[in-house]
Amino acid sequence: MALVIYGMGPSPFVRKVRVAFVEKGMDYTLENVNIFPAPDWFKEISPLKRIPVLRDTDRPEPNTIPDSSAICAYAEQVQPTPSLYPADxxxxxxxxxxxxxxxxxxxxxxxxxxxxxxxxxxxxxxxxxxxxxxxxxxxxxxxxxxxxxxxxxxxxxxxxxxxxxxxxxxxxxxxxxxxxxxxxxxxxxxxxxxxxxxxxxxxxxxxxxxxxxxxxxxxxxx
Known part of the structure; x- marks a missing residue:
């Protein structure tokens, strides 16, 4: 699995995803994207023009997921342990x-x-x-x-x-x-x-x- 996170380090939402990936032992590459203003190519994969966006290059396009909560939910699915979501x-x-x-x-x-x-x-x-x-x-x-x-x-x-x-x-x-x-x-x-x-x-x-x-x-x- 080759994962790319688009975003900027100081963003709390980018950091949220990066921490989740580290806790799960998932490798990724961070590609910095300045959204002030967002480039046109980024708007195509992030309709709300927000960071982060995840790209799983091992999947056929469209292979991107915007929004930190959605990305973390995907990470939980593909790497269930250690779990970051209560079982109950x-x-x-x-x-x-x-x-x-x-x-x-x-x-x-x-x-x-x-x-x-x-x-x-x-x-x-x-x-x-x-x-x-x-x-x-x-x-x-x-x-x-x-x-x-x-x-x-x-x-x-x-x-x-x-x-x-x-x-x-x-x-x-x-x-x-x-x-x-x-x-x-x-x-x-x-x-x-x-x-x-x-x-x-x-x-x-x-x-x-x-x-x-x-x-x-x-x-x-x-």
Whole structure:
């Protein structure tokens, strides 16, 4: 199986797929695609003009799948072990819900309210809007932190106390928050802060975080 992921490293959705592939021991090639604006050939395989898109070159065309959730579901099918989806039907549904929460609510608040005004702006050579990021952290992030702190309870993972797609989806959004210089306050959200640290220490995450941090450091030094 020859797999190509089209996208950009700092994207939380590209990172989500890359982490899932590493956790499953699946080899892939990352082909960088700048979607600002998206090239015409990419629009043909990604109708929503979003990253990532997966191409399985061992399959006849059309051999692409857009959307991180769809790609991860495909990965689970072709490489069932280790599983990233709970075996129990109810818990599997809960994992899908947490994945959706991360992909929509977290991505919207963190991406538009914190990451883009700070980290992405710096990466693109634009002025940083720290005020917007600070306002988002004060007004919108506490609800997200409260929800996740409650979901964790006394467990190490979000669903069925086992590492799953739910953890990958949530943790990848926190990477972008970290790139912008923010994280949950350990005094106010101790379980969540410890959880994020554990997730980001996993080899699958750590290698990508280090890779991206070097990119942002180079931008700041320029």
């Amino acid at each position: 039907g109810f818990e599997r549904g809960r994992a899908a819900w947490i994945e959706e929460y991360a992909d929509t609510e977290m991505a919207g608040v963190i991406g538009l309210g914190v990451f883009r005004p700070v980290a992405l702006a710096a990466l693109m050579g634009k002025d940083i809007d720290a005020a917007t990021a600070e306002k988002t952290m004060a007004e919108r992030m506490p609800a997200i932190f409260n929800f996740l702190e409650a979901e964790l309870g006394d467990d190490d993972f979000l669903v069925a106390n086992s590492f799953s797609i739910a953890d990958i989806s949530v943790a990848t959004q926190f990477v972008n928050l970290q790139h912008a210089g923010f994280k949950p306050d350990a005094a106010q959200w101790p379980k969540l802060a410890a959880y994020v640290a554990r997730m980001h220490d996993r080899p699958s995450f750590k290698a990508l975080i280090d890779e991206e941090a070097a990119l942002f450091a180079k931008t700041r030094a320029a």
